[in-house]
Amino acid sequence: MRLLPHSSFRWWSLGVFLLSVALLGGSSVNALLTLERLGVQSRMQMQAAATLGEEVQKLQERTLAMDRGARQFLILDDSTFRDRYMDAWRDARSAVQNVRASMSSDATVFDDWVTHGERAGSVLAQSWKNVRTQQKYLYGQLEGLHQNNDEIAALAKSWLASRNDTFSKELDQQRELLTWQIGIVIGITVALAIGWSVGFARPLRHIAGAINRLGENRLADAVVIHGPSDLRQLGNQLEWLRKRLLAADAEKTRVLHHVSHELKTPLAALREGVALLDEGIVGALQPQQREITGILKENVLTLQARIEDLLRYQTIAFQARRLTRDRTDALAVVQRVADEQRLQWQARKLVVHVEGEPVVVIIDTEKIAMAVGNLLSNAIRFSPEDGEIYLRVSHDGQAVAIDCQDSGPGVPEAEVARIFEPFYRGSSQPSTSAPGHGIGLSIVRELVEAHGGTVRLLNAGPGAHFRIRIPDETP
Secondary structure, eight states: OOOGGGSOHHHHHHHHHHHHHHHHHHHHHHHHHHHHHHHHHHHHHHHHHHHHHHHHHHHHHHHHHHHHHHHHHHHHOOHHHHHHHHHHHHHHHHHHHHHHHHHTOOOHHHHHHHHHHHHHHHHHHSOOSOHHHHHHHHHHHHHHHHHHHHHHHHHHHHHHHHHHHHHHHHHHHHHHHHHHHHHHHHHHHHHHHHHHHHHHHHHHHHHHHHHHHHHTTOOSSOOOOOSSHHHHHHHHHHHHHHHHHHHHHHHHHHHHHHHHHHHHHHHHHHHHHHHHHHHTTTSOOOHHHHHHHHHHHHHHHHHHHHHHHHHHHHHHHHHTTSOOOEEEEHHHHHHHHHHHTHHHHHHTTOEEEEEEOOOEEEEOHHHHHHHHHHHHHHHHHHSOTTOEEEEEEEEOSSEEEEEEEOSSOOOOGGGGGGTTSTTOOOSOOOTTSOOOOSOHHHHHHHHHHHTTOEEEEEOOSSSOEEEEEEEOOOO
8 A cells, every 4th residue: 555645636635635524523423412412411400400399399388288287187186187187298208208319318307307297197196185285296396397398498409509510510611622622623624734735735836837947948957746646647747748848949959950051061052153153263244144143142141141040049049948047136237238238339329328226136147148138239229329228127026127228210010029030120120230130039038038037028119118027036
């Protein structure tokens, strides 16, 4: 059987769910059983209290009947009243026994009550010579019965109060115990939920990061996922995909270099042939023939430049994914780029303003410097003499922004969507410099996206205003 840490995400989830259900279910069942037991106990206690109250009341009523029967017998000397006394005596004695049994009491008051009742009965059964003495003795026993009744009633009340107090204490104890049990169960359930989420948050976060890197074509780091078996299997599939993408890129680069090499060889021969014709090695050329050779020569050179640009773009695009990140001051990078191109913008009588505050960011310094350098080079080409270029560095709490704004003609609205495409050259080319190759902005996009950032053209004029945004990954 596999160990739990290597079990699948499904089994982990099922185990945590079943354990939580078992804990909550056990706690609920225990609470229900406790409440049921306390309910039964409460009903039994209420029934016992009602029965005890009825027996005490019966005792008092039958004692009064005994008292009336005895007094009437003394006055009227009628055996009927003595029989009434004896009937009431038997009922009262039964009530005393029931009260005593209900309370499981060994108090002497119950024996005293029986003694007083028996003595009163014996007085009625015998003939006394001295009626006054008989009457006094009888009344004394009857008074004793009433005192005993009061004591029994007080004892029953005290016993009921003690039972209620004991039940209340038990109820409080059970309530506190249930509260602790529920608190512990909830705590364990929350701990399980937190442990489950924290335990899976890391591999899921790694998977999300790996997918983002693959989407951004950053293929240098291997995908290694730890955790349940199905998450590790997903990590292995992502690693397989990464290797396939690397192999595809390598194959694409190899094919591109091979095709470029195969094109360069006949292209070189064609260029040499055109040069020989242009130099008149095979004979003097007519003006129309020389015009044709000039066209051929120009197009051969253009084709050769395009092939070299293609190779350069593919090389930079491939190297853009291999980042060497370190903590760098973005403002210092921008200032360095401006200083490196100082001769170019001074030759055009331009002024370059570098603005912003120092911002530490984790980037590949050389690649971001290349991206900013391409933007600045474009700005220099398109800005008129005596123009101004602004390079700004800012931070919004989530990303570092690098803005490059020139004072040139800007980008026509119809061309905005295509300016970052490889080898695309806009219609507004400066007349003071040679046409561009159309890969500068494409390289900027590749380098910035390799960092997980974006580059876009803003509508804010005048001139062209480009903004690079790189996520701030500093701890």
